[in-house]
Each structure stands twice: as C-alpha cells, then as structure tokens.
Amino acid sequence: MKIELNVNGKDYSIEIEEHLRLIDLLRDKLNLTGTKEGCGEGECGACTVIMDGRIVNSCLVMAFQAHKSKIITIEGVEDEDIKNAFIEEGAVQCGFCTPGMILAAKSLLDKNENPSEQDIREAISGNLCRCTGYNKIVSAIKKAAEIKRGGRNV
Amino acid sequence: MFEFIGKNIKRIDAKDKVEGKAIYPQDIYIEGMLYGFTVRSKFPHAFIKVDVSEAEKVDGVVKVFTYKDVPGKNHHGVVLKDHEVFISKKVKRIGDPIAFVVAKSKEIAEYAASLVKVEYDILPAVFDPEEAMRENSPKVHDKDNVFYHFKIRKGDVEKAFKECDVIVENVYKVPMVDHAFLQPEAGVSYIDEDGKIVVIASTQYPHFDQEEIAQALGVSKDLVKVLTPAVGGAFGGREDITLQIHLAIAAFTLKRPVKAVYSREESFIAHSKRHAMKMYYKTGATKDGKLLALEAKIIGDSGAYASWSMNVLRKAAVHATGPYVVENVKIDSFAVYTNNPFTGAMRGFGATQVPIAYEQQMDILARKLGLSPIEIRLKNCFKEGSETATGQILEKVALEKCIEELKRF
Numbered sequence: 144m145k146i147e148l149n150v151n152g153k154d155y156s157i158e159i160e161e162h163l164r165l166i167d168l169l170r171d172k173l174n175l176t177g178t179k180e181g182c183g184e185g186e187c188g189a190c191t192v193i194m195d196g197r198i199v200n201s202c203l204v205m206a207f208q209a210h211k212s213k214i215i216t217i218e219g220v221e222d223e224d225i226k227n228a229f230i231e232e233g234a235v236q237c238g239f240c241t242p243g244m245i246l247a248a249k250s251l252l253d254k255n256e257n258p259s260e261q262d263i264r265e266a267i268s269g270n271l272c273r274c275t276g277y278n279k280i281v282s283a284i285k286k287a288a289e290i291k292r293g294g295r296n297v
Numbered sequence: 298m299f300e301f302i303g304k305n306i307k308r309i310d311a312k313d314k315v316e317g318k319a320i321y322p323q324d325i326y327i328e329g330m331l332y333g334f335t336v337r338s339k340f341p342h343a344f345i346k347v348d349v350s351e352a353e354k355v356d357g358v359v360k361v362f363t364y365k366d367v368p369g370k371n372h373h374g375v376v377l378k379d380h381e382v383f384i385s386k387k388v389k390r391i392g393d394p395i396a397f398v399v400a401k402s403k404e405i406a407e408y409a410a411s412l413v414k415v416e417y418d419i420l421p422a423v424f425d426p427e428e429a430m431r432e433n434s435p436k437v438h439d440k441d442n443v444f445y446h447f448k449i450r451k452g453d454v455e456k457a458f459k460e461c462d463v464i465v466e467n468v469y470k471v472p473m474v475d476h477a478f479l480q481p482e483a484g485v486s487y488i489d490e491d492g493k494i495v496v497i498a499s500t501q502y503p504h505f506d507q508e509e510i511a512q513a514l515g516v517s518k519d520l521v522k523v524l525t526p527a528v529g530g531a532f533g534g535r536e537d538i539t540l541q542i543h544l545a546i547a548a549f550t551l552k553r554p555v556k557a558v559y560s561r562e563e564s565f566i567a568h569s570k571r572h573a574m575k576m577y578y579k580t581g582a583t584k585d586g587k588l589l590a591l592e593a594k595i596i597g598d599s600g601a602y603a604s605w606s607m608n609v610l611r612k613a614a615v616h617a618t619g620p621y622v623v624e625n626v627k628i629d630s631f632a633v634y635t636n637n638p639f640t641g642a643m644r645g646f647g648a649t650q651v652p653i654a655y656e657q658q659m660d661i662l663a664r665k666l667g668l669s670p671i672e673i674r675l676k677n678c679f680k681e682g683s684e685t686a687t688g689q690i691l692e693k694v695a696l697e698k699c700i701e702e703l704k705r706f
C-alpha cells in the first residue's frame with residue numbers, strides 16, 4: 144500500500160508493507176536512524192517521535208497509521224536550546240535514550256515554557272534512561288526552559 | 298590549577314548524540330547485507346540433536362550455522378573457555394545458542410529459525426547453588442560444580458568469638474540483576490578490502506573479542522578487526538561475547554556482510570547477570586562496640602558459565618568485612634555452576650552485594666549494644682594506617698570524616 148506523510152518538513156509518498164511499524168519506516172526506509180529501538184513494546188521511549196504535535200512510541204504505531212500525518216524525529220529538531228542544555232548539564236551519557244528524551248522535552252516546552260519539576264518528570268515519565276539517573280536530564284530541561292523564557296540562545 | 302578536575306567538561310560525543318547522529322551498530326546498513334537470527338535453547342539442561350534441513354529449505358535462507366560450521370575452536374570465555382560458540386551436545390541454560398540462521402531479511406531468518414528442529418533429551422537440572430555444591434547434584438559441566446574457592450584467614454576467629462560480648466549471626470540473600478542497558482546487542486560483520494574480517498559491535502572488550510573471534514575462526518589475530526561504535530550502556534554486561542563470533546563466522550564463510558540485532562527479550566536471555574549471592578555472616582564485638590571477629594561464607598551463583606565469577610567472588614570476599622577493622626577474620630567465598638543464566642561483571646564486581654550483609658550486621662550489633670549506627674561505625678571504621686583483612690595497610694583514608702558528616706542527617 145501507499146501512504147503519504149510529512150517527516151521533518153519533507154513530503155513523502157511511499158510504498159509500504161502492511162506490517163511495517165513507523166519506527167521501521169523511519170529507520171529502514173528513510174534512513175533516519177536517530178530514532179532508537181530499546182524494547183519494541185512501548186516500555187522505554189527510545190523510539191519517541193512527535194506525530195501531529197503529540198509524542199508517540201514509534202514502535203507501537205503502524206506505518207499506515209501515519210498516513211497524512213506530520214512527524215518530527217530527532218533529525219528534525221531545530222531547537223538548539225534543548226540540545227545545548229543537554230550537552231552542558233551532562234544529561235547525555237551513552238546517548239541511546241537521548242533522542243527520545245529530547246523529543247519528550249520539546250513536546251513539553253512547546254506547550255509550557257515554565258514547567259515545574261513535577262511537569263518535567265511527568266513529561267519524561269515514558270522515557271527510560273539507564274545511565275544518568277534522570278536528575279541531569281531534569282536540570283537540562285529546566286535550563287532549556289529558562290533560556291527560552293529569557294529569550295536568548297546559548 | 299587543574300585543567301579538568303573541578304571543571305565541567307563537555308563530552309566529545311555529546312553533540313552527535315543530541316542530534317541523533319551517533320552511530321550504534323543497529324544503525325549500520327550495508328548494501329546487500331544478510332540478517333542473522335539465533336536459535337536458543339528452551340530448556341536449562343538437556344542433550345540436544347539438531348536438524349536444520351527444513352530451515353535451510355526456506356526461500357531466502359542462505360545458511361544455517363551450527364557447531365559443525367565453526368572453523369576454529371568452538372569455545373570462548375573471558376577467564377575459562379567454557380562457553381561453546383554453538384552448543385554441540387548439551388545445553389546448560391535456557392538461551393544457550395544452538396544455531397544461527399542467516400537469510401536475506403530479518404523476517405525470513407526469524408521464520409526459518411522456528412523451523413530448526415531441536416530434539417531435547419532433558420536432564421535433571423540444578424538451580425540452587427547450595428544444592429549444586431552437594432556431591433550427588435546434577436553436574437553442569439560434568440565435573441564438580443564448585444570451580445572456585447577463595448579463603449581469607451586472619452587471627453583466630455574461634456578464640457576471638459569466645460571473647461565477644463555480643464555475636465550476631467544472619468543469612469543474607471541478594472538476587473540476580475540484569476544490566477538492562479538501553480541499547481540491545483547488535484552488530485555487523487563483513488570482509489574489508491584488505492581481506493580482514495571486521496566485526497562492528499557494541500562491546501566493552503574489543504581487544505579480547507578480537508582474540509576470541511580469531512580462535513573461533515582459526516585465523517591469526519591480525520586478520521580480525523573489532524570496531525566499537527557508540528555503545529548504548531553496558532555496565533559490565535558487554536564484557537562477554539554474545540553475537541560477535543556468530544557474525545564473524547557467517548561473514549567469513551559467506552563472504553557477505555551480515556547483521557544481527559537482538560530484541561530486548563533476547564538481550565535479557567543472551568548476556569550475563571549480576572551474581573545472586575547467599576551470605577552467611579557471624580560478627581562479634583565487645584560490649585563497647587569494638588568488632589573482634591567476623592566469619593563469612595559467601596556463595597555466588599555463577600549460572601551455567603564462569604564468565605568473571607572468580608574475580609567477582611574474590612572481590613566479594615576481599616570486601617566482606619566492609620570498611621571496618623576486624624582482627625580475626627575467616628572468609629570463604631565460592632563460585633558455583635548451576636543451570637541458571639550465567640553471571641559475570643556488573644558495576645562493582647562483587648563489591649556491591651556484600652554491603653547488604655556487613656552493614657546490616659553493624660546495625661543489628663549497634664541496636665543490641667545500645668549504640669547509634671554512627672557510633673559503632675566510627676569506632677570500627679578504617680583510619681589512616683589501618684590494616685585490612687587481607688593485610689593491606691591503608692593510606693589517605695577519609696572515611697571517618699564522611700561518617701561524621703552523616704550526623705547532620
């Protein structure tokens with residue numbers, strides 16, 4: 144079957160098999176390997192992408208369900224504030240959770256530029272990190288929010 | 298004064314990682330590459346007979362590898378070579394690798410793997426290391442299950458226990474733990490322009506993998522190149538070989554690139570665990586809280602293979618008194634084969650398990666003696682010049698200060 148979708152601002156019309164998952168479409172067909180697979184069953188959030196403004200686990204979305212939708216993957220995140228905050232706060236270790244974390248953070252900050260710590264922890268509650276212990280990720284997101292409110296770039 | 302100490306340093310790989318550009322092995326795609334899928338044992342202890350003929354007939358399957366296809370030595374292992382690359386006769390745990398199906402796609406490989414016929418002649422198995430220590434228990438490796446015994450002896454515990462005013466005796470148990478690094482095992486192998494066998498895998502031990510791969514291929518080490526791209530966490534769980542040799546044999550034999558990616562479930566089954574330990578502790582002190590004697594027996598469940606068990610059980614024993622001075626010490630630690638998942642390195646290498654025991658012993662002693670947990674620790678903790686149970690004289694010890702700090706909480 145054929146689907147149409149927009150990924151990171153680019154339109155695609157693409158032939159897919161019915162059993163294909165969104166994560167496979169992104170990684171195997173569109174070469175967007177920044178989206179990671181940590182579990183394949185909706186537990187870890189490494190495969191998080193933004194679909195029509197909301198975060199989804201791309202391992203649980205079938206490719207055909209993305210027909211006519213707008214997807215943002217890590218490769219399409221232009222927000223340097225979040226990325227820089229992650230680097231500066233030491234929120235990146237092995238990095239396998241990082242793309243998903245950044246998309247979860249972006250999705251939060253797109254809606255709320257002044258999140259409480261509770262808001263932040265809730266926003267990343269679907270994303271597992273086995274390296275950092277989360278605190279540095281939380282402070283990175285706090286910092287990114289501060290920078291945004293201050294209206295300046297790092 | 299220092300260039301780096303006390304300063305915030307940015308990781309050199311952080312930028313690639315936040316942009317999604319860092320390459321982990323699953324992110325590598327090579328034109329025309331094949332996919333491998335591992336057939337694993339479903340039983341913990343059994344003789345097996347394997348028939349791959351149906352699987353090899355599947356359209357798109359290139360070859361199914363078993364122990365017969367290992368060109369060199371069918372073994373690996375960080376200390377003892379007790380793992381087989383592919384099981385030849387007897388599986389010793391659930392998850393033992395039996396065959397590696399290589400096909401044109403992941404789906405075909407996985408489907409064909411379900412057609413590999415494994416006949417199991419089931420043997421009695423042993424899952425409790427203490428039971429495994431008994432003479433009449435099933436033997437995992439056709440020899441004594443106890444393959445390591447480490448002893449520490451200092452002073453005279455028997456005499457010292459008689460002089461103690463209070464003695465506490467308890468048994469502590471800690472379970473196996475999985476590293477659950479976020480990136481499941483993955484790898485790619487191919488032959489490069491110079492004819493070298495390249496294995497790209499997330500490993501903690503590339504130079505050692507190189508040696509093990511070379512032995513299994515029966516080639517010299519300089520023909521094997523192991524590359525480590527970004528590694529998605531490891532915590533000790535990537536110190537043993539998982540898919541490296543399987544991939545190398547397939548690429549070496551077929552002269553085509555081969556890739557394999559484990560699912561989370563397979564990752565759990567494939568790699569080591571932290572040792573479950575059973576710790577028998579007897580600790581004695583005088584009425585003013587000075588430790589006089591400590592006797593401990595620590596039994597580590599090594600599971601089906603040795604991996605780093607010797608090092609882990611040695612370290613557990615060396616740390617068994619905790620950071621406390623004890624003049625009379627008797628410690629015995631054992632590594633024991635069972636038919637459980639194998640255990641190896643995980644953050645602390647054995648030093649992580651024993652505090653559960655020795656610190657609780659301290660708290661129980663303190664309560665019996667009417668001392669605070671801080672008092673009893675200050676009384677016994679390592680100080681400048683203290684001697685450990687293994688006879689090491691310590692320098693630059695700041696522990697007292699650390700414990701003092703705790704008074705604030």
Ligand code: FES
Binds near residue numbers: 184186201
């Ligand atoms: S890979 Fe999708 S949630 Fe883990």
Ligand code: FES
Binds near residue numbers: 238
């Ligand atoms: S940095 Fe490794 S899982 Fe988060």
